[in-house]
Amino acid sequence: MPHRLNERRIAETALGLVDAEGVDGLSMRKLAAALDVSPMSLYTYYPDREAVLEALTQLVLAEVDVPDEDLDWRETIRQIMRSIRRVGLRHPHVAPLINRFPPRTPDALAFVEAGFRAFRRAGFDDVSTARCYRALAVYSMGTFDVELSGYFDQHPGGHAGTDSLAAPSMERHLPNLARIGPALAGQDDGAEFEYGLELLLTGFAAAMGAGGSR
Amino acid sequence: MPHRLNERRIAETALGLVDAEGVDGLSMRKLAAALDVSPMSLYTYYPDREAVLEALTQLVLAEVDVPDEDLDWRETIRQIMRSIRRVGLRHPHVAPLINRFPPRTPDALAFVEAGFRAFRRAGFDDVSTARCYRALAVYSMGTFDVELSGYFDQHPGGHAGTDSLAAPSMERHLPNLARIGPALAGQDDGAEFEYGLELLLTGFAAAMGAGGSR
């Protein structure tokens, strides 16, 4: 009765390691050590390290909340998108993996199905729904990219470049960048997320009204 | 007169390796071999592998075209965004790096400055310009994520899952996903990109008219 290894326990332990030390901090050897087994025993359950990363991503995607069924389609999408963002903020090191591995397990697909249901209830046809889903996927992934890796923190003109030696030369050659930098650095992540989200929802609604499906 | 090593030549050779073999295919040892020097000589020019990846990304960002100055602001943004997408398609293995490393060199920042100029000419204030720029950054990065890694090709309900053994059970438990899958698989990347882009531009224009800056 030694170790009771199984797919789920391996994925959960791997998720803990990635949350704690980042994706690069997850090695098959460290994972095995954390489970108190030999490295090669993991290969009974997963063909390679990539499969472990995919599996741990499914666990995280399953954390996305499914809204109540009686909501307006806009509010349903808002709640799903906000929950996705919260999950990303809770697992910042997993966010890049979410952008690589689509949901696959039934638990991970629950929020996708819920979103599709909302569009259908609202009268969107399948092609329009696919189009909206794609736009929302693009938006959540892009949000992870800019928000969770401090993209604008390192962006010249933002906080980083302001008081560097290069600043005078930047004002000369890139005056607009220099002027807009502070506005970029002062952005509120949550507010910008809501702004873009409403912009998408408004666009979807307009396409609907113009004859998207009826 | 041996090797004439320098920052740029290293970055260009590294870009060639990444284009050919992917990010994982770039090792300091292989890069050194391609330049016919010892691995450690690279560390005279770059502190570590990460810095080499950042440098090669700057080279790629510098490939983005800067539109003519006499264009409408919408058309300026369209042309910049399309050029970014083309650059990503030309260097698919570099796209994930573009999502991690902001433009830093003057050449890489040229298109950013051009975009800021266009917004300014159109009367956007700095805060609105920063907001639009962020939304466009989110959009281009999300586009790279979904388009260049075949996100929807592996997505259940799309091409992959259709004729698998799990299909019947999926139709039972995730009926909307099953129905919308084909529409997702049939999407035209270019058309969807244009759709989302117009949606953003329309939203920006509406915010302007409603008193964004005047």
Next chain:
DNA sequence: ACCTGAACACCGTTCAAGT
């Protein structure tokens, strides 16, 4: 300063073998 070879501390995964 620029470049080197040797070494250190790791990797993922294959293999042959055990139960």
Next chain:
DNA sequence: ACCTGAACACCGTTCAAGT
């Protein structure tokens, strides 16, 4: 089937040394 230890073919980077 499940798990093991040893080995292979790599890594990035430190170090001490050369010019």
